[in-house]
Amino acid sequence: MAGVVLAYHPDVTILRNIAALLEQVDAVYVVNNSPGEAATQVLAPLVSVSDVEVIELEGNLGVGAGFNAGIRRALDADAEYVWIFDQDSTVAPRMLRALLSHVDDYGVHTGIVGPALRAAETGRVYPADSGRGAARRNTLISSGSLFSRELLEDIGLHDEWMFVDYVDHDICLRAGAAGYTNLKVFDTVLDHRFGDSVPARLLGRKVYLANYSPLRLYYQSRNRVVLLRRFGPRGWFGEDCWFTLKAWTKIVLFETQRGSKTAAALRGLWDGLRWRPTSK
Incomplete structure (x- = not known):
């Protein structure tokens, strides 16, 4: 059993998360997607930790390449399961046990298994993540997701x-298309933070702003269209539209760089429409 943690300009909180992860897995592969002096200093204490390996990438190669670098190393070391995390997620005690307890619920076709989500800013479990036991899900976020070698x-x-x-959506939808059943396990909860999570008030309620860069919004817009063209809308697009509407309401009302963010999203939309299966 191996864990993979993706680091991008990390702070020292990543060390606590890795320590918590080590209590549940045999080895942890930390992929540094932001090489440089600052990240090296933060990750330096891991050099002397047994069962931890830091993988230095040549630059920011993206979430997909970062996770894949750690996954490949884990599979090469004969791991039967690989458990992946962003640096801004907190591993809960006995989380792995809870996930594994549902692996055989749907026989050999169990796909990706992930925990319920709780907003790190508020401590509230998201409405769609409330329940008991486990339930089928078309998509799960990357962080906290458990993959079998098979x-x-x-x-x-x-x-x-x-x-x-949408890297996470893509691999989940591929698993579903191949006949696997992805599961969300409600018996364990992952504290997760999306973006900067800067507070603001909307109609008397506190909301949190992701403050994603224009480049990030370009990828969101492009990949959303590509995913729609690859898999169609069934099972994920309706929920995604609601999430996107809320995100853009906050961008328009509160965030800076609204013009450049809108332009980047439109470029992404255009590139997604022009995408062809051979254009990777």
Whole structure:
């Protein structure tokens, strides 16, 4: 059993998360997607930790390539399961046990298994993540997702061309298309933070702003269209439209660089429409 943690300009909180992860897995592969003096200093204490290996990439190669680098190393070390995390997620005690307890619920066709999500800013479990036991899901976020060797050898690794957003949707939908059942386990909860999570007030309610860069919004827009063209809308697009509407409401009302963000999203839309299956 191996864990993979993707680091991008990390701070020292990543060390606590890795320590918590080590309590549940045999080895952890930390992929540094932001090489440089600052990241090297933060990750330096890991050099002396047994069962931890830091993989230095040549630059920011994206979420897909980063996760894949760690997954390949884990599979080469004969791991039967690989458990992946962003640096801004907190591993809960006994989380792995809870995920594994549902692996056989749907027989050999169990696909990707992930925990319920709780907003790190508020401590509230998202409405769609409330429940008991486990339930089928078409898509799961990358962080906290558990992959079996069997699944990865069947459907392949993450699509590195997509770079960042919807990389998780893509691999989940590929698993579903191959006949696997992805599961969300409600018996364990992952604290996760999306973007900067800067607070603001909308109609008397506190909301949190992701403040994604124009480049990030370009990838979101492009990859959303590519995913729609690859798989169609069934099982994911309706929920995604609602999430996107809320995100853009906050961008228009509160965030800076609205013009450049809108222009980047429109470029992404155009590039997604022009995409062809051979254009990776």
